[in-house]
Amino acid sequence: MPDRGAPQIYSIAAHRGFADALVAGLVPRYAEPDFGLARLTLLLPSRRAVRTVTEAMIRHSGAGMLLPRMAVVGDIDLDETLGPLLDPLGAADVPPAADPTRRWLRLADHLRTVEGDAAGEGPALLRRAFEIGRTMDRLAVEGIAPVDLMSDEVIGIVGELAEHWRDATRTFLMVQQYWIADLAARGEVDGPERRNRLFDHAALRWSGAAPASPIVAAGVTSASPALARLLRVVSQLPRGAVILPDLDLSLDTEVWAALGTAGSPAEPGDPPFGRGDAVAHPQYHLKLLLNRMGIARDEVQPWHRAGLAAAPPERSRAISNLFLPAEPSARWNRLEAKERRLAGVRLMESATPAGEASAIAVLIREALEVPERRVALITPDRNLAGRIVAQLARWGIVADDTAGRPLPQTAAARVLLLLAEVIAEQAAPVPLIALLTHPLVAAGEGRAAWLENARTLDLALRGPRPGPGLAPLRAKAEASDLLAWWAGVEAVLAPLMALSAQTPLAQLIDALAAAGEALCGEGLWSRPDGRALAQFVEELREAARQVNTRLDPADVHSVLRDAMDRVSVRPPWGGHPRVSIYGLLEARMSRADLVICGGLVEGIWPASPTPDALLPPALLRALGVPGADFRIGLSAHDLAAALGAPEVVLSWARRDEGSPVIPSRFVLRVKAMLGDKAARDMAEQDAVRLARMLDDPPPAPPYPRPQPMPDDVQRKVALSVTGLDRLRGDPYQFYANAILRLRSLDGLDAEPSAAWKGTAVHAILDRWHKAGEPAGMLRVTAETVMDEMSAHPLMRALWRPRLLAGLDWIGEEIASQRGEGRVGLATEADGAIDWRGVRLHGRADRIDRCADGSLAVVDYKTGQPPSARRVEEGFALQLGLIGLIASRGGFKDIAGEAERFEYWSLAKRPGQDRFGYWAEPVLEGTKKSGIPRDRFLAETARYLDDALDRWILGDEPFTARLNPDLPGYADYDQLMRLDEWIAQLGSRTQDSA
Numbered sequence: 001m002p003d004r005g006a007p008q009i010y011s012i013a014a015h016r017g018f019a020d021a022l023v024a025g026l027v028p029r030y031a032e033p034d035f036g037l038a039r040l041t042l043l044l045p046s047r048r049a050v051r052t053v054t055e056a057m058i059r060h061s062g063a064g065m066l067l068p069r070m071a072v073v074g075d076i077d078l079d080e081t082l083g084p085l086l087d088p089l090g091a092a093d094v095p096p097a098a099d100p101t102r103r104w105l106r107l108a109d110h111l112r113t114v115e116g117d118a119a120g121e122g123p124a125l126l127r128r129a130f131e132i133g134r135t136m137d138r139l140a141v142e143g144i145a146p147v148d149l150m151s152d153e154v155i156g157i158v159g160e161l162a163e164h165w166r167d168a169t170r171t172f173l174m175v176q177q178y179w180i181a182d183l184a185a186r187g188e189v190d191g192p193e194r195r196n197r198l199f200d201h202a203a204l205r206w207s208g209a210a211p212a213s214p215i216v217a218a219g220v221t222s223a224s225p226a227l228a229r230l231l232r233v234v235s236q237l238p239r240g241a242v243i244l245p246d247l248d249l250s251l252d253t254e255v256w257a258a259l260g261t262a263g264s265p266a267e268p269g270d271p272p273f274g275r276g277d278a279v280a281h282p283q284y285h286l287k288l289l290l291n292r293m294g295i296a297r298d299e300v301q302p303w304h305r306a307g308l309a310a311a312p313p314e315r316s317r318a319i320s321n322l323f324l325p326a327e328p329s330a331r332w333n334r335l336e337a338k339e340r341r342l343a344g345v346r347l348m349e350s351a352t353p354a355g356e357a358s359a360i361a362v363l364i365r366e367a368l369e370v371p372e373r374r375v376a377l378i379t380p381d382r383n384l385a386g387r388i389v390a391q392l393a394r395w396g397i398v399a400d401d402t403a404g405r406p407l408p409q410t411a412a413a414r415v416l417l418l419l420a421e422v423i424a425e426q427a428a429p430v431p432l433i434a435l436l437t438h439p440l441v442a443a444g445e446g447r448a449a450w451l452e453n454a455r456t457l458d459l460a461l462r463g464p465r466p467g468p469g470l471a472p473l474r475a476k477a478e479a480s481d482l483l484a485w486w487a488g489v490e491a492v493l494a495p496l497m498a499l500s501a502q503t504p505l506a507q508l509i510d511a512l513a514a515a516g517e518a519l520c521g522e523g524l525w526s527r528p529d530g531r532a533l534a535q536f537v538e539e540l541r542e543a544a545r546q547v548n549t550r551l552d553p554a555d556v557h558s559v560l561r562d563a564m565d566r567v568s569v570r571p572p573w574g575g576h577p578r579v580s581i582y583g584l585l586e587a588r589m590s591r592a593d594l595v596i597c598g599g600l601v602e603g604i605w606p607a608s609p610t611p612d613a614l615l616p617p618a619l620l621r622a623l624g625v626p627g628a629d630f631r632i633g634l635s636a637h638d639l640a641a642a643l644g645a646p647e648v649v650l651s652w653a654r655r656d657e658g659s660p661v662i663p664s665r666f667v668l669r670v671k672a673m674l675g676d677k678a679a680r681d682m683a684e685q686d687a688v689r690l691a692r693m694l695d696d697p698p699p700a701p702p703y704p705r706p707q708p709m710p711d712d713v714q715r716k717v718a719l720s721v722t723g724l725d726r727l728r729g730d731p732y733q734f735y736a737n738a739i740l741r742l743r744s745l746d747g748l749d750a751e752p753s754a755a756w757k758g759t760a761v762h763a764i765l766d767r768w769h770k771a772g773e774p775a776g777m778l779r780v781t782a783e784t785v786m787d788e789m790s791a792h793p794l795m796r797a798l799w800r801p802r803l804l805a806g807l808d809w810i811g812e813e814i815a816s817q818r819g820e821g822r823v824g825l826a827t828e829a830d831g832a833i834d835w836r837g838v839r840l841h842g843r844a845d846r847i848d849r850c851a852d853g854s855l856a857v858v859d860y861k862t863g864q865p866p867s868a869r870r871v872e873e874g875f876a877l878q879l880g881l882i883g884l885i886a887s888r889g890g891f892k893d894i895a896g897e898a899e900r901f902e903y904w905s906l907a908k909r910p911g912q913d914r915f916g917y918w919a920e921p922v923l924e925g926t927k928k929s930g931i932p933r934d935r936f937l938a939e940t941a942r943y944l945d946d947a948l949d950r951w952i953l954g955d956e957p958f959t960a961r962l963n964p965d966l967p968g969y970a971d972y973d974q975l976m977r978l979d980e981w982i983a984q985l986g987s988r989t990q991d992s993a
Contacts, residue, residue: 005237007235007236007299008236008240008299009235009242009299010300011243011302013246013302014315014316017591018589018644019056019590020059020591022053023056023305030068030239036065037065039068040069041068041211042214043086044220045071045073046588047071050070052589053070053218059408069388071084073923074086074221082195082198086273088198095187095194096189097190098186098190098191100133100191101543102543102547103179104129104133104543105543107133108125108175108549109127109131114174114175122183122558122559126562129616130566132172135172136179137190138323139623140193142225143224143225144625146176146177158170160621161616161619167616170613171614173964185783197226197685199227200230201873204941206237206934207213214238216240216242216243217241217242217243218243219244219588220242221244221285221289222289223288223289231289246637247290247297248645249300249314258278258325260284260463260728262284262291263291270622273625273627275438279325279630279633281323281633282323288604288626295829315643316644317338319342322342322673328855342643344648345648345670347651351655352653352655353381355688355949356598357598359685359687361392363375363376363596363755364392365397374580374583375581375596376590376594376596376597377596378583378584380582380607382406384599397573397579400575400581403569403582403584403585404570404571406565406817410532411438411440412524413529413536415438415511416516416533417560419496423553424509424554430749436450436453436457440519440523441520442519443523459474459498462750463747463750464795467795470494470843473486474486477493498905499553505540505549505550506549508553509537513541527571528572532569536567540563558570567703588643591646592645594645595649596651597650597651598651598653600664601653601662601664601668602663605635605639605664606632606664607631607668609627609629611628635732640938650667650670652664692940704981705985706959706960706977708732708957709955709958710735710957718738718839718840719838719840720841721841721842721843721877721881724878725877726948727951728963729956730960730968731956734958736972737972742975743972755801760803761803761906762828762860764769765807765827765846765860767785769827769846778810782804786800802915804905805906806916809916810900810904810916813916814820820851821851822851829846830842832890833885833888844858845860845893846860846899847886853896854900855872855883855895856902857882857898857901863907865905865912866921867929871931872921872929873921875940875966877944880937880940883898884944893961899933902918903972905918
């Protein structure tokens with residue numbers, strides 16, 4: 001074994017720019033004539049880092065050079081595998097890694113075996129299985145073997161825990177033992193365990209025989225024990241070195257000690273991590289790495305040779321002071337100005353996330369005005385990144401979010417998720433129409449015709465949800481003359497709807513993929529998101545086939561959504577060459593002249609710590625696993641690295657989409673350390689002001705109250721018996737409905753409206769009347785009509801008892817009136833007359849002939865009928881107008897004078913317990929309002945003539961909300977822009993009063 005030299009450990013300060021400073025130091029140390037750096041092997045943490053260092057070398061060389069061999073250590077958080085240098089073909093003694101997807105599904109089986117029915121089913125079971133796998137990986141990364149969980153110390157800790165922690169720990173241990181048996185039978189190990197063995201394999205090989213060419217590890221900050229051992233070996237190789245990013249060599253010794261034990265307890269037997277460890281400090285994970293390497297901080301040297309476009313040197317000292325632990329931070333009030341100066345760092349506060357995105361886009365746009373100036377946005381908030389990408393598009397700037405998008409948010413994945421949702425919701429209208437109008441569905445020459453058919457079906461499905469399954473949809477398609485087109489859609493969806501309970505997951509995925517391809521063709525898989533989806537489908541299908549996982553088809557949507565959320569689709573390179581948008585992981589080692597750190601609020605940067613759901617904190621501390629706050633320290637280190645750029649903007653919003661938020665603790669530290677200077681910097685926020693100006697045009701003049709004035713020809717339209725109420729109450733509503741012929745649409749899957757319920761009641765009573773009003777058949781008729789209207793079972797269950805109770809009363813009332821000599825003449829009868837040259841028409845719900853020969857006009861109501869006062873004031877004239885038409889022979893085969901005007905309500909009369917009652921809006925007896933019976937038709941005619949004189953035959957404007965206090969229609973409030981002028985109307989009314 002060769003003699004090992006002293007470890008060569010270096011650090012590059014944050015203010016110098018890691019990649020450029022790294023290359024500037026590598027070239028004089030390792031370059032050879034004619035070979036450049038070609039003989040050097042560079043170990044980097046991720047493929048993103050390889051790209052960053054490559055760009056830095058190109059900038060440094062100018063004319064080009066032979067680059068070193070760059071091997072990827074692989075970032076577990078980015079799902080990256082080791083490069084061939086660390087995973088060579090010769091490592092045959094290292095078992096292969098178990099497929100993570102297969103492990104996830106297999107752990108669900110083991111969890112069900114351990115807990116039985118208590119384990120749950122479907123999505124809940126699989127979520128728990130994923131958490132178990134994640135905890136196993138976390139322990140494996142820390143080098144904790146399963147046998148360590150069986151030690152006396154661990155068993156003693158478990159015995160002292162609360163019952164729920166004991167149960168969770170016991171479940172985890174049992175499931176893990178089942179999985180270990182699976183691994184042994186297959187000759188595999190978990191992925192993190194295989195990485196550890198490969199690291200140890202490389203360390204052993206290089207310790208025994210040093211490689212002929214130099215090896216340098218740069219930018220690696222993971223503190224896993226196996227990687228720390230490898231880095232120790234690399235640091236002692238001939239011409240080897242380890243270069244750390246932003247290890248603070250100027251940090252005072254007492255502050256360094258205040259960070260805590262960091263995996264190196266003072267006394268044997270003490271826990272590796274003390275309760276007082278400052279795990280949220282940005283230097284903590286580097287101290288942990290050094291301790292696991294067996295390196296003292298005094299052995300670390302600064303990496304000489306400055307990089308390009310570096311920040312001022314004093315900034316590193318200010319950054320160090322910024323992140324002091326709690327007690328040492330008391331020295332802030334004694335710091336000299338130069339030790340707290342963050343020259344080139346600005347603070348930017350916006351009101352909302354949308355305002356923040358717009359302001360950041362302005363900053364990027366301004367930066368690009370300077371030739372060769374590069375700008376990077378760093379944010380863990382993917383929603384904010386998406387907003388900024390959209391804002392930049394207004395200037396034609398294409399910026400790629402290199403952190404990627406979750407797979408469920410891509411177009412290709414949405415097709416499969418919508419198909420799964422169609423299964424889960426039994427072909428409900430919302431997911432069905434979203435699927436049929438998806439951009440990838442029927443793409444090509446026939447898409448226009450396809451969309452026309454889909455929109456026609458959309459109109460047919462407006463209103464309450466039809467019954468479950470495809471049969472009600474087929475009836476809707478047939479009624480809309482879409483049967484030929486729908487047959488093709490149904491052929492695709494029918495196999496999905498026919499899937500039985502507890503279907504093999506592999507079969508479910510096959511069915512979804514086949515349906516997706518039938519709708520979209522090969523375009524489903526052709527783009528980057530399609531390729532990512534294809535890989536996801538293949539991996540999940542193969543694993544499900546091996547494990548024989550079964551799932552209820554109704555659960556496949558939730559399961560796929562959870563699994564897809566763990567997959568990021570990163571765009572291919574090709575955006576703007578000087579604009580980069582990074583997540584925290586992707587930003588490490590990146591370089592830019594201007595760095596904007598966005599989304600600096602608590603819960604986002606840093607993210608809220610998430611304790612392990614399975615193993616208690618006390619147990620993890622005893623095993624040597626850092627606490628939940630450890631990732632806060634990593635976030636702090638990411639910010640410290642970003643602060644090293646020449647210019648930095650720290651941005652946050654005062655609120656999110658729903659409520660006020662707290663600025664990041666890092667921002668509060670900056671403001672506290674800078675003091676009054678922070679307030680002055682925040683007062684100079686040109687970008688926020690410019691962004692507000694972009695989206696805040698000069699105020700438009702107040703919108704006037706609409707008063708359309710159509711000409712004489714346009715005015716003279718037919719008048720319905722319900723239209724007169726609308727005309728007198730709100731002329732604009734009549735104008736939009738009768739003259740412009742605009743119709744409001746119900747929403748998809750809407751709540752049953754009063755109009756829909758009224759249609760159902762009218763259809764039931766009309767069919768029953770035409771059948772001869774047989775006794776005992778009203779309920780049967782109601783069920784038949786409800787079936788034909790494809791009423792959803794839930795809606796029927798909620799409304800049916802009230803409906804049937806009201807129909808029972810109607811049946812009893814009609815039977816009672818028949819005994820008094822009253823005979824039903826017609827239901828749902830259409831009638832019309834000519835009144836002063838205007839066609840007056842309407843449909844009578846029911847017309848009866850009374851024993852004295854007069855006519856009774858009946859109007860059915862599912863709710864409370866209009867009050868007698870409203871009828872008296874001329875705003876509910878339907879009964880009177882039907883009476884006028886009937887009295888003038890406007891209904892076929894009906895003659896006579898209308899003398900009774902009745903509302904039959906299926907609701908409860910106020911103060912009564914039973915459903916159903918009738919009322920007449922006539923003034924008689926003890927009533928205080930209403931129209932006298934003998935004057936009812938005459939008053940109706942007077943109101944009718946008045947409306948004709950003013951609007952239909954006259955020249956009055958159709959004023960919006962002529963009677964604003966009158967409850968009535970609201971179908972066209974948006975069209976009349978009601979909210980823009982109704983308040984002005986109220987203020988003018990008060991002024992005049």
